[in-house]
Amino acid sequence: MISPAFASILASGRAQFNGRAAEARRRFPALDMAAFGAFLHDGVDPLVAAVDAAAPERAGSVTLAAYDMALELVGHGLAGPAAKNPFLNGVWRALAPQFAPLLATAAVDVLGLLSNAAIHLAGVAGARPAQWQRELAALAPQISAVADLRAVGQVLAWRAGVAHFRLGALAAADTLPPALALAAFGEPGAHWPHVHAQLLANPWRGNAEGREFGSFSGFGGAFGTPPQVRATAEGFVVCSGERHYLLVADACGAVLHGATAEEYAQASSDVPASVRLEGAAVQIGARRIELDLPAGEIAIAANAHTVAITSPYTHAIRLLPLV
Amino acid sequence: MSAFNLFQRLSQAPTKPKAAPAARQFDVADLYQGPIALGGDGEAQARPFDEKLRQAYFWIVNHAIISPHYDIEYNDGPSQTYAVGDSRRTLNLPSAQSYSSFILLPLLTFATRRKCLFVGGPGRGKTASALLMGVLAGSTVKEVKRAMQHGHPQMTVADLLGNPLPADLVNAQSMDDIRIAWRAWLGMRVKIVDEYNRIPTRTQSALLTVMGDNYAEVLNHIYECPEAAWYLTANDDQGGGTYQVIEALRDRVDVTVQALAFNPRFLSELLLRVEENVRPEELVPPEIIFTEAEVDQIGASIRQVAVPDAVRRRLEFFASQFELFETAGGQFEYMTKDTARLSGADRGAAQAADNGRDRLKDLGCQTLNGISVRTLMALLIYAKAMAYFRGTSEVALEDLRQVLPFVLHNKLQPDPDAPFFALPENAAYRSDRLGWLRRLFDLSNDEFNRLDLDRDDPVGVLSAEFDLGLDGVSERETLARLNRIEKLIGERTKGRKLYGPLYDDLLKLKYLHQRYTNYRSWLRSQ
Numbered sequence: 014m015i016s017p018a019f020a021s022i023l024a025s026g027r028a029q030f031n032g033r034a035a036e037a038r039r040r041f042p043a044l045d046m047a048a049f050g051a052f053l054h055d056g057v058d059p060l061v062a063a064v065d066a067a068a069p070e071r072a073g074s075v076t077l078a079a080y081d082m083a084l085e086l087v088g089h090g091l092a093g094p095a096a097k098n099p100f101l102n103g104v105w106r107a108l109a110p111q112f113a114p115l116l117a118t119a120a121v122d123v124l125g126l127l128s129n130a131a132i133h134l135a136g137v138a139g140a141r142p143a144q145w146q147r148e149l150a151a152l153a154p155q156i157s158a159v160a161d162l163r164a165v166g167q168v169l170a171w172r173a174g175v176a177h178f179r180l181g182a183l184a185a186a187d188t189l190p191p192a193l194a195l196a197a198f199g200e201p202g203a204h205w206p207h208v209h210a211q212l213l214a215n216p217w218r219g220n221a222e223g224r225e226f227g228s229f230s231g232f233g234g235a236f237g238t239p240p241q242v243r244a245t246a247e248g249f250v251v252c253s254g255e256r257h258y259l260l261v262a263d264a265c266g267a268v269l270h271g272a273t274a275e276e277y278a279q280a281s282s283d284v285p286a287s288v289r290l291e292g293a294a295v296q297i298g299a300r301r302i303e304l305d306l307p308a309g310e311i312a313i314a315a316n317a318h319t320v321a322i323t324s325p326y327t328h329a330i331r332l333l334p335l336v
Numbered sequence: 337m338s339a340f341n342l343f344q345r346l347s348q349a350p351t352k353p354k355a356a357p358a359a360r361q362f363d364v365a366d367l368y369q370g371p372i373a374l375g376g377d378g379e380a381q382a383r384p385f386d387e388k389l390r391q392a393y394f395w396i397v398n399h400a401i402i403s404p405h406y407d408i409e410y411n412d413g414p415s416q417t418y419a420v421g422d423s424r425r426t427l428n429l430p431s432a433q434s435y436s437s438f439i440l441l442p443l444l445t446f447a448t449r450r451k452c453l454f455v456g457g458p459g460r461g462k463t464a465s466a467l468l469m470g471v472l473a474g475s476t477v478k479e480v481k482r483a484m485q486h487g488h489p490q491m492t493v494a495d496l497l498g499n500p501l502p503a504d505l506v507n508a509q510s511m512d513d514i515r516i517a518w519r520a521w522l523g524m525r526v527k528i529v530d531e532y533n534r535i536p537t538r539t540q541s542a543l544l545t546v547m548g549d550n551y552a553e554v555l556n557h558i559y560e561c562p563e564a565a566w567y568l569t570a571n572d573d574q575g576g577g578t579y580q581v582i583e584a585l586r587d588r589v590d591v592t593v594q595a596l597a598f599n600p601r602f603l604s605e606l607l608l609r610v611e612e613n614v615r616p617e618e619l620v621p622p623e624i625i626f627t628e629a630e631v632d633q634i635g636a637s638i639r640q641v642a643v644p645d646a647v648r649r650r651l652e653f654f655a656s657q658f659e660l661f662e663t664a665g666g667q668f669e670y671m672t673k674d675t676a677r678l679s680g681a682d683r684g685a686a687q688a689a690d691n692g693r694d695r696l697k698d699l700g701c702q703t704l705n706g707i708s709v710r711t712l713m714a715l716l717i718y719a720k721a722m723a724y725f726r727g728t729s730e731v732a733l734e735d736l737r738q739v740l741p742f743v744l745h746n747k748l749q750p751d752p753d754a755p756f757f758a759l760p761e762n763a764a765y766r767s768d769r770l771g772w773l774r775r776l777f778d779l780s781n782d783e784f785n786r787l788d789l790d791r792d793d794p795v796g797v798l799s800a801e802f803d804l805g806l807d808g809v810s811e812r813e814t815l816a817r818l819n820r821i822e823k824l825i826g827e828r829t830k831g832r833k834l835y836g837p838l839y840d841d842l843l844k845l846k847y848l849h850q851r852y853t854n855y856r857s858w859l860r861s862q
Contacts, residue, residue, distance in 0.1 A: 039608060039611075039612075082372055085371060085372065086371065086372070089371050091371065121374065122374055124372070125368070125370075125372040125373070125374040126368050126374065128370065128371075128372045129367070129368045129369060129370030129371070129372050129374070130367045130368055130370075132370045132371070133366065133367050133368075133369070133370060134367075163368065166367065166368075167364045167365075167367055170364075170367050171364070175367070177362040178362065178364040178366075178367065180362075180364075181362065181363060181364025181365070182364050184364070185364060247362075261362075
């Protein structure tokens with residue numbers, strides 16, 4: 014059963030809603046009306062009910078916007094019970110209603126931002142969309158403008174593992190009220206300019222251990238053969254078999270992008286003097302890190318802030334903070 | 337919120353993705369890029385105009401004109417081919433982004449403000465395509481339709497250009513006092529003449545002035561027309577119109593495209609239009625409407641596209657094949673097909689006297705004429721426009737190869753009596769002129785490769801040496817160069833038959849010889 018508010022709006026605009034559905038069916042021949050119906054029940058109804066509670070006079074226009082958007086998302090196979098990734102369903106069902114006051118004033122923008130971000134995050138291997146949703150929901154009461162929602166969403170996307178958004182997210186955080194920016198970083202009592210400067214200077218701030226990335230593609234990992242790595246300013250160019258990638262990593266996560274053989278050829282295999290390999294251990298300045306890898310064929314590459322360690326005996330890349 | 341726009345959607349993805357640049361810039365705003373179009377936030381990105389042009393192309397092919405004929409084929413690797421039917425014609429599946437000539441060539445005409453002729457049977461979208469180009473230029477459908485000139489057998493010059501005001505005709509003391517009510521279409525940035533082969537010959541001459549010189553004249557009054565793209569249509573351009581098209585008018589046409597048959601497999605598209613009661617030309621997205629300044633800028637950018645020497649040389653070699661007619665002239669410079677044409681002499685008799693050459697191998701034997709300067713300029717412009725459209729900064733040989741048949745379609749006349757057409761495998765080229773012209777260019781390139789002219793071109797070397805200038809060249813050096821020219825002429829003419837490229841090389845060498853001779857005389861007078 015859908016909520017009375019939603020049922021009433023659908024009934025009052027029955028012909029119009031049916032017309033829109035018929036039009037969408039022509040545009041998306043694969044649009045499954047049963048799946049659309051399920052998404053109306055599961056995804057649209059909660060947010061219409063929430064808006065109806067917060068601003069009943071806006072429930073009609075929000076429903077119209079959500080209905081059209083739902084048709085498009087289900088038509089693309091991105092939402093509904095048959096969606097390739099169910100994350101978007103959860104965002105509509107659980108996250109969007111948290112922003113009912115904002116939805117009432119800018120339904121297309123809010124739903125569009127949340128939907129596009131959910132689709133993007135669900136498509137980034139290594140990202141943690143559930144963390145993004147949880148943290149954004151927690152901050153919802155503090156977000157009163159679409160611009161703030163946009164910036165907080167970007168900051169939290171980076172913190173949820175989308176490492177290549179780091180600089181953009183820091184710039185977005187600067188547009189937020191300091192209290193909201195600090196809340197987005199989970200450091201409510203700190204001094205924002207100080208935190209910002211530290212985040213800018215050290216990509217590994219808050220994670221001294223580094224991380225391991227990649228595994229055998231046969232087990233759902235990224236690499237078909239043990240990777241080789243070279244350094245660039247923005248990350249590491251990885252060669253695995255005939256394929257090349259750009260690996261961007263920091264304290265929040267690691268993301269793999271496509272790259273070319275030319276980029277690999279142009280990347281540096283130099284290592285700073287402070288980093289050296291000693292048997293099965295890496296010496297970074299005064300730090301010594303023992304590796305659980307056979308000694309002798311370990312390779313290292315380093316850029317300004319990270320050391321990457323590879324071995325022909327593993328499909329994983331060890332990433333260690335340099336500072 | 338507006339309802340869905342079935343016909344106004346533009347691709348959000350770049351239409352011609354390029355390899356990622358070495359230095360990457362990740363944009364956090366990508367988080368919100370997705371299938372849902374957000375409300376305007378004032379951050380609309382200005383697109384490069386070549387991308388806008390491609391957006392326009394893809395909107396037209398996907399939503400407006402149903403022309404699923406990808407006859408301009410590009411490959412970036414091996415392509416799959418199939419031999420089909422008794423004739424074993426090749427069906428090619430291109431491995432790179434390929435295009436429909438019926439949409440692309442008119443669009444390039446729009447971008448370069450040239451003149452395009454649509455040919456093909458009735459109801460195949462010729463006029464609709466021209467109409468769309470008018471809408472792309474910012475006019476409403478109604479304005480374009482009203483400004484469109486429809487050729488008919490009673491069309492007068494006044495119908496075409498405008499009338500003197502009747503009151504002035506009675507009261508005027510001189511011609512200057514007569515005001516002219518000019519037709520609105522003369523001021524349009526896209527000019528459309530429907531069924532131009534139904535216009536009487538005298539009116540065609542008035543049209544020629546507008547097309548050729550961009551002004552109209554009535555009773556000594558001149559109307560200067562703005563720079564415009566022209567679209568002409570003809571159901572039958574081979575003499576089936578009411579009037580014979582005067583040759584000069586036909587020569588003003590830069591490119592000819594054929595409207596191909598409708599593929600009934602796409603009937604569902606027509607059904608959708610019937611059911612939705614939509615006319616695509618009325619739904620052109622505002623994002624692909626071009627301002628006058630934008631078309632100016634596109635034109636300037638197209639002219640900046642480079643033509644590499646290697647590509648230019650191939651075109652030179654190709655164009656050299658066709659003008660030579662050895663028996664037409666007694667003097668070396670006059671041995672051309674144009675000399676024979678001007679004389680009105682019996683071509684067959686002159687051809688019969690021209691023996692000894694390999695008439696199958698000589699591409700010049702396949703045509704009745706050569707390539708004019710105007711045609712060569714059109715070829716260069718369209719090749720540049722094609723490269724610009726594909727997002728590259730210099731013309732590739734394939735760009736030239738793809739536009740060449742459409743530019744030469746009405747210009748290079750085949751000789752149906754040529755031995756080439758008598759071969760069974762070439763019989764189809766009698767009717768498929770585009771295929772024949774492409775084949776002609778391929779044969780020319782094969783010969784270019786066989787002669788290894790990319791690496792061994794002594795005339796090119798001498799020419800490049802001369803292009804460095806004569807300042808400071810000594811008399812001794814001048815004499816040395818004269819000797820080299822004479823020696824090369826001796827080598828090139830020894831025991832060889834005269835073919836078009838050799839003829840042009842010899843004329844170039846004669847030109848260089850003359851310039852050095854004059855320079856030597858000047859040196860001696862100092």
